[in-house]
Amino acid sequence: MANETVKIPQATAKRLPLYYRFLKNLHSSGKQRVSSAELSEAVKVDSATIRRDFSYFGALGKKGYGYNVNYLLSFFRKTLDQDELTKVALIGVGNLGTAFLHYNFLKNNNTKIEVAFDVDEGKVGKTIGEVPIFHMDDMDKQIVAADIQVAILTVPAPVAQPITDRLVQANVKGILNFTPARLNVPAAIRVHHIDLAVELQSLVYFLKHYPTETEE
Amino acid sequence: MANETVKIPQATAKRLPLYYRFLKNLHSSGKQRVSSAELSEAVKVDSATIRRDFSYFGALGKKGYGYNVNYLLSFFRKTLDQDELTKVALIGVGNLGTAFLHYNFLKNNNTKIEVAFDVDEGKVGKTIGEVPIFHMDDMDKQIVAADIQVAILTVPAPVAQPITDRLVQANVKGILNFTPARLNVPAAIRVHHIDLAVELQSLVYFLKHYPTETEE
DNA sequence: TAAACTTTGTACTATTTTTCACAAAATCAC
DNA sequence: GTGATTTTGTGAAAAATAGTACAAAGTTTA
Incomplete structure (x- = not known):
């Protein structure tokens, strides 16, 4: 491996x-x-x-x-295992989640969003960008069945940790976390954290305090 | 400063x-x-x-x-200048852009999206999350008039550089770039780059090559 | 073929970031 | 009040990252 x-x-x-x-x-x-x-x-x-x-x-x-x-x-x-497909689930079909679904990662890539989940009954059963949306209640079962390895987490912050616990139980190995919550996971699980508000704030901080400085 | x-x-x-x-x-x-x-x-x-x-x-x-x-x-x-407001413009009201507009940055924060721009006539004139959407043609004028300091760039990659050139002309000091393009800007302009596809790919790379390693 | 030019790969140096480990200072318990 | 405990702030070491500069090995030109 x-x-x-x-x-x-x-x-x-x-x-x-x-x-x-x-x-x-x-x-x-x-x-x-x-x-x-x-x-x-x-x-x-x-x-x-x-x-x-x-x-x-x-x-x-x-x-x-x-x-x-x-x-x-x-x-x-x-080297990047472009031939080997990594199966991804999207958790939370809000605006950000929808952006991901439209952003077709499959093209020339080694990752594919196979399924998406949401609690909104109006979304469940629909399909966005060829990705079917299921109810959150079915998440655990579906993720195990589809052998999903990575989850993109675009849910409200308060439910981030409980959902993460379920993802870990369902054998997910990596999480791309877009919520502001810092997740508690076993050491074997890898979490990458992208915090949009922090990114904007830190840009602003650099602008004000590092007038003409080298790039990130 | x-x-x-x-x-x-x-x-x-x-x-x-x-x-x-x-x-x-x-x-x-x-x-x-x-x-x-x-x-x-x-x-x-x-x-x-x-x-x-x-x-x-x-x-x-x-x-x-x-x-x-x-x-x-x-x-x-x-220290973070929470009292001083930084004015932000959102360029490109697609799915990702819409997510930003709904994500109300104003709450307890020092940044505010004041205006948004898009080429889609169906969106121009509307308001999302209290932010008015203008046509891209009016961007330069509006940004100067509103004294916008930061731009969030959520447009298709091919137009990223030309729009960036206009932003620089319009006196924007910082750009939060969500397009895959690497932008050419004068040294005084700060660009933070968030590449969603790269984030997902690098997570996958770490999963496959660093079986149980420390966090990002 | 030979001289001029280009560009890699890396030894070495510099810079940045993280971590260890502990004295000093304060709190806490009784 | 006194001794045990907690927790900071930081010197010093370690680790990670980036950058300089150049010999070596190739290409290109003529």
């Missing part, structure tokens, strides 16, 4: 999907080769950092030439 | 809004005092890190006692 030889630094691992997307862009625009300097310009990451990131996977480039787009792309496809 | 004595580390600055929110919770639940250990449990940040973060602002706590919730709260309110 963990099939790389060396442990990749977390900071690097977070940039991989970004690299992958830009490589896809380059590929579809017909580009054959690319240098770390060009890539740097596009993704706004220092070119040395990019070369270092790539080097964790071995020597992927050629001196004086750069990187072969096709080679790099197929390498990353393997 | 930059009114703290010392430069606060960026990592610390990003945690401040989080601390602030949990302090508000504690306050409204009637708690008088709190230790770094308790806070650590709640926000999932190491207690030593919390103490260090606080210490950048001076000695806010009392040994053997902890921190006074009221004192800390009013201190952070000042």
Whole structure:
């Protein structure tokens, strides 16, 4: 499962999907080769950092030439397990949840939202972006049955923890948490936290206190 | 404007809004005092890190006692400029944009979405969450007139850069970018980038390659 | 073929962030 | 009031991340 030889630094691992997307862009625009300097310009990451990131996977480039787009792309496809589908459930079909359902993650991606859940009877039974919406009461059963590995949590904050407990029970391994709640989960479960209000506030803080500073 | 004595580390600055929110919770639940250990449990940040973060602002706590919730709260309110309102514009009233408009940022916060823009004539003229929606053609004029400082960018990727150029022209100082595009802006403009697809992909990568590892 | 040029991969250095661990100061219990 | 307990604030160490600079190895040009 963990099939790389060396442990990749977390900071690097977070940039991989970004690299992958830009490589896809380059590929579809017909580009054959690319240098770390060009890539740097596009993704706004220092070119040395990019070369270092790539080097964790071995020597992927050629001196004086750069990187072969096709080679790099197929390498990353393997590395990011683009061939292996990860099944996702969306919990909470509010505005944010609906945005996710329309945002078709399946395209060229290794994740697919298979099912969505909500308490609103007006939504249950409908389909958004080809994803069927079920009632929250059926969540646990359905998630186990469909062998869902990841949940996107877009529910009101007060119910975030109890629902999380149910997700853990249902064998979910990762949670993308959009609620402001900080979730309590066993160590084996991975939670990524995206807090929209905090993002906006911290942007404002930086604006006021770091007048002209380097980027995030 | 930059009114703290010392430069606060960026990592610390990003945690401040989080601390602030949990302090508000504690306050409204009637708690008088709190230790770094308790806070650590709640926000999932190491207690030593919390103490260090606080210490950048001076000695806010009392040994053997902890921190006074009221004192800390009013201190952070000042520090985070909760009294000073930052005006925000929302560009692109799709699903994600609509989610923002319903998410009433005004409550207890220092930011307010004043106006929204879209190209869809069906949306122009309407109001969502008390925020009026104007046509994109009027954006530049309106943003200058309303003295908007921050823009939330929830538009399709292909138009992200041209719209950004207009925002820069209109004197916007910060952009919260939800499009996959990496924006080119002058050094003085701050861009925070939240890439939903990348977040999901990197969660999946961590799940597959770091079986039981520490949190993000 | 040879000289000029390009670009990687990485040793080394710098910076940032986190954590340990403990003295000092205060609280708490009785 | 006194001793046990709690908890901060921070020096120092460790860990993580980023950036500089350059030899090496290739490409390109002519």
